[in-house]
Amino acid sequence: MAGEQTGVGIADPALEAAAAPLLDKLVADGVAGKLAAQDPTLWGSDAEAEASIRLSWTTLHKSSRPLIGEIEALRTQLRSEGIDRVVLAGMGGSSLAPEVIAATEGVALTVLDTTDPGQVADALAGDLQRTVVVVSSKSGTTVETDSHRRIFAAAFREAGIDPARRLVVVTDPGSPLAELGEAEGYRKVFLADPHVGGRYSALTAFGLVPAGLAGADVARLLDQAALVADAIAADSADNPALRLAAALGAAHADGAEKVVLADTGSGIAGLGDWAEQLIAESTGKQGTGLLPVVVENKDAPGFADAGSDATPVAIGPATGAAKIAVAGPLGAQFLLWETAVAVAGRLLGINPFDQPDVEAAKKAARSLLDNPDALRGTAEPSAVIGAVEVYASAGTTGEGTLADVLREFLATAPEGGYLAVQAYLDRLDDASASLLRSELAPRAGVQTTFGWGPRFLHSTGQYHKGGHPNGIFLQLTGAADDDLDVPDRPYSLGTLQLAQALGDGQVLAEHGRPVLRLHLTDRAAGLAELMRAVQELAR
Missing domain, CATH: 3.40.50.10490 (Glucose-6-phosphate isomerase like protein; domain 1)
Known part of the structure; x- marks a missing residue:
């Protein structure tokens, strides 16, 4: 246990x-x-400059202690005002650790690491009178997190609530988000240790603040790390x-x-x-x-x-x-x-603290957002099969039944390669998509991963471009029936979500990786048809 x-x-x-x-x-x-x-x-001379500013995580069991009192004081204040629902807007290193902490501790934390309008709308539908939003971004410029902040600030104002009293920031010193939080008078700005990279930040403010505000015992986490620190340093x-x-x-x-x-x-x-x-x-x-x-x-x-x-x-x-x-x-x-x-x-023989291939997908998505005509004018589908539009990858035809399309695509996987299923969908309402991993794995004949987009772009996205070049990629996108505009931005969440999928697919294709995109014009029907097609494949 x-x-x-x-x-x-x-x-x-x-x-x-x-x-x-x-x-x-x-x-x-x-x-x-x-x-x-x-x-x-x-890690060698090439990594030394980066490593020199990325190693403070080794002592967080000591240096994060002052956060315990700060988190508890804010939590007590919020509870005294009837604010006991915590929503976390964050991606990658800003969301994964607090989600694990909260789930393990059995405390409620609503995590927004998505651009799916349906999932964000569900979070907005909660009781705003009881809600505080933790806006968490190391760079302070994360597009998904900034979009969430704008949407919730507008919702608070519409409900007659001062957004500044309900927004808590976690970021690095000097980031645009830190400056905004101070200028706007946000409820609290927590400044994290800048010498810790995002994926090593579980025991910094990024991991501890959201989970602690939700009710997790963050002091116990630090104690657990401290008990093993000497053995790990030996x-x-x-x-x-x-x-x-x-x-x-x-x-x-x-x-x-x-x-x-x-x-x-x-x-x-x-x-x-x-x-x-x-x-x-x-x-x-x-x-x-x-x-x-x-x-x-x-x-x-x-x-x-x-x-x-x-x-x-x-x-x-x-x-x-x-x-x-x-x-x-x-x-x-x-x-x-x-x-x-x-x-x-x-x-x-690599530098474990950089992520040289992550920016490419972000750049491609930004380019599509800046050119809406290009986004709307994407290629016509190779085929339309029921509620599924097929966008075939290079080297595949996309012809036949949906099972035929999948069979042809899976055949492009090299021996010893892998299949990555990437679902740009609603992690809650479209949860059945995650069942595809266990169904596809024995049929694909290669190791199979599953990731929710754009969440995985801040996680396995680096490996997909920079790791062993033997992956094939099945993208799932879906129609957004009720989209959400991002205040003061020229795009909606649905547009951003599609741009992220297409941008990543474009970069993967440029790296010579096979990409098959299946667009669900009706999400529930499309997922059901896709599952049936998968089950038609021989194991």
């Missing part, structure tokens, strides 16, 4: 033997101690983070470039989704990296039947096909995984 001792077990004898020399080398090189001392030279073969890094590095060297994550009873809700960003964005670059594949459980396709290109990792007790098991409470797991992934970067 979540309170068990922190540790990393390697259940596969062959993997443990392969990891042993890497572990010995890491210990001999004093990597753990140097990392704890925030030595930026660990240059010892018993160091759990070094053991995990060595095992992942050895597996990758042997061709297992995927890491399949399944919860096996950890007591933690959704840690795999947080680890997904950390692993993919940190390691997926320069044509290499570890692709995280988050699956439903230990019996799920891709875990129970993982091939030689994948390493099944249990979050919790070792069970089933797991070759590695990572145990411990949530705060400890945050620090353990962050350390292990940073060290794995050293073993892979």
